[in-house]
Amino acid sequence: MITFIKYKTIDRNYYRQALTLRNRVLRKPIGKDIYSEDLSVEKDNDFYAALIDNKVVATFSVFAEAPQIAHLTAFAVEPEFQKQGIGSKLLIDAIGDLKRKHFKQIKVNARSTAYGFYQKNGFKAVGHKYHNDRLGIDDYLMIYEITKS
Template sequence: MTIKEANSYDHEILTEITKKSKAFWGYSGEQIEVWSEFLTVSKEYIETNPVYNLIVEDKIIGYYSFFHESENTIKLDNLFVFPEFIGKGFGKVLLNDFLNRLKDIGVQKVVLNSEPNAEAFYTKFGFVKIGQIETSIKDRFLPIMELNLEGK
């Protein structure tokens, strides 16, 4: 198992991981299609943001990406694994790698918009819910979560 920086030609597999991972939570194919623009990882996105792939047996099975939201804040934009790897510790591997990588950057906090079904996962790492965003699905909200890195 290795984690390495993505290349722009990884965009198709990363988009596939994102869409299949999202569908894992019971969203219909029609809903995934509605979200297609937001679930697509473009070559340009990979070229302009830090994106890291999780590779197991020479296959990309997951990834994460982030960007500077402000001078002292990083936004974890994506963290996805193929559905067959959900619940097997690979998300934890990715998130730990991400948090370790931030030690060299010197930021004060991390923010993210969580999939509602993944809120408990992020809570285990010390993230706290600080708000929520209403989505296109009635009565569905994305938790806005934050992790304060000062003193860690």
């Protein structure tokens, strides 16, 4: 059974599991290590996770970029659970939460490999692909309009 939760960095068990997942899925494949990054920027973020048997199998975080504009970041799903709808369900759950908090828009810097996922879930690309110098990968700025959902 899948459980969806919202947590903060002070929820050490979930945050530690999420970091391990994010490092394995998002950083190691591009030759980076999440533990060498300044993670203090996440201290006020809201995190969302899908749990199976209290184990984080999908996660991402959100921060307020501006009034009524949320920014989604670090979306990772365990490879064995990808393409099963878990990420989409987690995203829908978070969108509902953000809507209740009166956010009107969600932005994401989507990797080229995740472009189709976000597009399938209602995000629209703004402009063309660009190079993310910090990570050394190509990204797309994509936006989801909550008010239109």
